[in-house]
Amino acid sequence: MPSKTPSPYSNPWSKTLTVASAADRKAPLTYTRPSGREARTASAPALELDWFVEVLMRRMMPKNGNQQSVQWMNGLSAALPRTRPIYRQLVALVEGGIARGEVPPGFRLPPERDLARRLRVSRATVVSAYRELEARGLLRGYVGRGTFVSAKPDAGSAPFAWRGKMSAAALNSNDTTVRDLVSAAADPALVSLAAGVPALDCFPTAAFQHAMNDVLGKHAAVAWRHGPTEGLPAFRAALAERFGGDPEHILVIAGAQQGLDLLARCLIDPGDAVIVDRPGYLGAIQSFRTAGARLVGWDIAGADLDELEELMLRYRPKLLYTNPTHHNPTGYTMPIRYRVPIVEDDTYRELALGAPAPPPLFKLDDAHRVVIRVNSFSKMLAPGLRLGWISAVRPIVEQLSLIKQQVDPHTQNLSQLVVCELIGRGVFDRHVATIKAEHRRRRDAMVGALRQHVPAGALRFDVPDGGMYLWCQLQPGVRARAVQDHARRESVMVVTGEPFYVDQGGADRLRICYTSQPPERADRAARTLARSIAAAAREDPAAPTRLV
Incomplete structure (x- = not known):
C-alpha cells in the first residue's frame, strides 16, 4: 500500500518548509470531524493536532514569492517577531483561523501540553492564549472534555478588550483549580476524586425537608427577610453550645472560603508576610x-x-494560617505541643475516623485570645448549604462583619434556621456518626483497591485517621500532571499536588478524595489510576520501566 504523501506543513520543527506559491498558501484547509470508530482511535487526537498546527503554520508562511523556504527549527517563539507577547500572537493566529472558517465551531483544540510541545513554547503561553480566547467568547472549556471552538467572531465589530480594563488583582486571579474541582464534582459523567465532598448520598434529606417545613410554617417571615450580618442570634447560640465559644464571638459566613477571604481583607496589606502550611x-x-x-x-x-x-523571626508575618486537624490535603494532625496558632481552619475536626482529635486551638487559647477559628458545614453536611462561621474575639468579629456587609449583607436566613433545627433535634450529631462510618468504609475500599491494582512503589501514601483525602506520592520520574491527563481521558478526575504549595513542589503528588464516591467505584478508579501511572511512566524516560 503506497504511503500517504506528507503535507509540506507537517512536522514543522524537523525540516525546512517549502511554500509552493502565494496562491497555495491562501488555499483553504478543510477539516472533517471524525466520527464512529475513527473518532475512537488512539491516532485521532494526534491527527487533529497535526491539522491544527498546519492551520497555524500556513498563516505564518511568507506572503510573497514562490518556492520560498523557511526554517522553523527553533519553534514558534523563534519564528514570531518580538514586537508583542508570543501568547497574543498565538491568539491572533487562532482567532484568524476561526474567522476564516478554517477552524470550525465545535472543533476540539489540542490539549495545552501537547500544543506547547509541538510549538516549542511554554505551557503557560498556550494557557494564556486559550484563556484570552475564552474571554473573547471564541472558545469554551469543559472539565474532562477539553476546549472547543464555540462560535465565529462577529465580522462587523472587534471584541472589546476587557483584559485591558481589569485590575492587576483580577489579572493575577488566574488559577482555575477551585473552579475546575467544583465543576468536575458536579459532572455525573465523571468519577471525581478531586473535590473534597462528603458522602452526600448519606445526607438526611427527609429530616432536612421536615425541618424546613417546620421553619417555613413557624418562621417564614424571618426566613425571607434581611437578617443580621453577624448571623441570626438563635443560630449563633446553637453553634456556641454545640461547638464551643460565646455567641457574641461568632460571625456566620457563607462557607469557610468566604471566611478566609474576609480575614485576608481584614488583616493583610499588600506585601505582608503570611506563613501557611506547606502543603x-x-x-x-x-x-x-x-x-x-x-x-x-x-x-x-x-x-x-x-x-x-x-x-x-525572619519574615515577621502578619499571621499564621494552619489546618492542624486532619489536614487538607495530607490528613495529618499536628501534636498539641507543636502548635503555634493564629488562624485555625477547623473544617475537618468532626470527621475523625480513629482516636478523637485533640482540642481545637481556639479552646486552648484562654490566655492570649489570638486564635481565629474558621469552620464550615460543607464537609459535615453538604457544600450546597454554603454555611459556616468564624470564632474570634469581639473586636475582630465586629470588624469582619463591617467588611462582610460590603459584599454580603447577611448569610441566607433559611439555611441558618434549618441547620439550627437539625442541631437542636439531634439530627446533626446522628448524621455525623453516619458519615464517619461511611467515610471509614470508603477510605478502606479505596486503600484496598489501590493496593490491589497499583504496583508496589508506584503510589505511596499514609492511611489517614480522618478527613477526606489520601495524599499520594508517585514513583520517581512520573509527573502528576501526566497521570491526571491520562485519568481524565477515562473520565476519572484527580488533582495534582502543585496548587497546594506556595513555592515549587507537588509535581509528584496527587490528592485523592475517597469520600465522594461509593465503595463500588473504588475498583474502577484504582484500575484507571494504575493505567494512567503506567502511561505517564512510558512518557518519561527517567521513570522506571517495570511499570510499562
Whole structure:
C-alpha cells in the first residue's frame, strides 16, 4: 500500500518548509470531524493536532514569492517577531483561523501540553492564549472534555478588550483549580476524586425537608427577610453550645472560603508576610495571594517548632494560617505541643475516623485570645448549604462583619434556621456518626483497591485517621500532571499536588478524595489510576520501566 504523501506543513520543527506559491498558501484547509470508530482511535487526537498546527503554520508562511523556504527549527517563539507577547500572537493566529472558517465551531483544540510541545513554547503561553480566547467568547472549556471552538467572531465589530480594563488583582486571579474541582464534582459523567465532598448520598434529606417545613410554617417571615450580618442570634447560640465559644464571638459566613477571604481583607496589606502550611489548603493560598501577601511555606507534617520560630523571626508575618486537624490535603494532625496558632481552619475536626482529635486551638487559647477559628458545614453536611462561621474575639468579629456587609449583607436566613433545627433535634450529631462510618468504609475500599491494582512503589501514601483525602506520592520520574491527563481521558478526575504549595513542589503528588464516591467505584478508579501511572511512566524516560 503506497504511503500517504506528507503535507509540506507537517512536522514543522524537523525540516525546512517549502511554500509552493502565494496562491497555495491562501488555499483553504478543510477539516472533517471524525466520527464512529475513527473518532475512537488512539491516532485521532494526534491527527487533529497535526491539522491544527498546519492551520497555524500556513498563516505564518511568507506572503510573497514562490518556492520560498523557511526554517522553523527553533519553534514558534523563534519564528514570531518580538514586537508583542508570543501568547497574543498565538491568539491572533487562532482567532484568524476561526474567522476564516478554517477552524470550525465545535472543533476540539489540542490539549495545552501537547500544543506547547509541538510549538516549542511554554505551557503557560498556550494557557494564556486559550484563556484570552475564552474571554473573547471564541472558545469554551469543559472539565474532562477539553476546549472547543464555540462560535465565529462577529465580522462587523472587534471584541472589546476587557483584559485591558481589569485590575492587576483580577489579572493575577488566574488559577482555575477551585473552579475546575467544583465543576468536575458536579459532572455525573465523571468519577471525581478531586473535590473534597462528603458522602452526600448519606445526607438526611427527609429530616432536612421536615425541618424546613417546620421553619417555613413557624418562621417564614424571618426566613425571607434581611437578617443580621453577624448571623441570626438563635443560630449563633446553637453553634456556641454545640461547638464551643460565646455567641457574641461568632460571625456566620457563607462557607469557610468566604471566611478566609474576609480575614485576608481584614488583616493583610499588600506585601505582608503570611506563613501557611506547606502543603496547604489551596483556597487559603488563593485568598491570601489575591490580597497581596508574601506567602511563606511551613512544613506541616514535620511540625518543626524551631523552623517555625526561625520563619517568624525572619519574615515577621502578619499571621499564621494552619489546618492542624486532619489536614487538607495530607490528613495529618499536628501534636498539641507543636502548635503555634493564629488562624485555625477547623473544617475537618468532626470527621475523625480513629482516636478523637485533640482540642481545637481556639479552646486552648484562654490566655492570649489570638486564635481565629474558621469552620464550615460543607464537609459535615453538604457544600450546597454554603454555611459556616468564624470564632474570634469581639473586636475582630465586629470588624469582619463591617467588611462582610460590603459584599454580603447577611448569610441566607433559611439555611441558618434549618441547620439550627437539625442541631437542636439531634439530627446533626446522628448524621455525623453516619458519615464517619461511611467515610471509614470508603477510605478502606479505596486503600484496598489501590493496593490491589497499583504496583508496589508506584503510589505511596499514609492511611489517614480522618478527613477526606489520601495524599499520594508517585514513583520517581512520573509527573502528576501526566497521570491526571491520562485519568481524565477515562473520565476519572484527580488533582495534582502543585496548587497546594506556595513555592515549587507537588509535581509528584496527587490528592485523592475517597469520600465522594461509593465503595463500588473504588475498583474502577484504582484500575484507571494504575493505567494512567503506567502511561505517564512510558512518557518519561527517567521513570522506571517495570511499570510499562
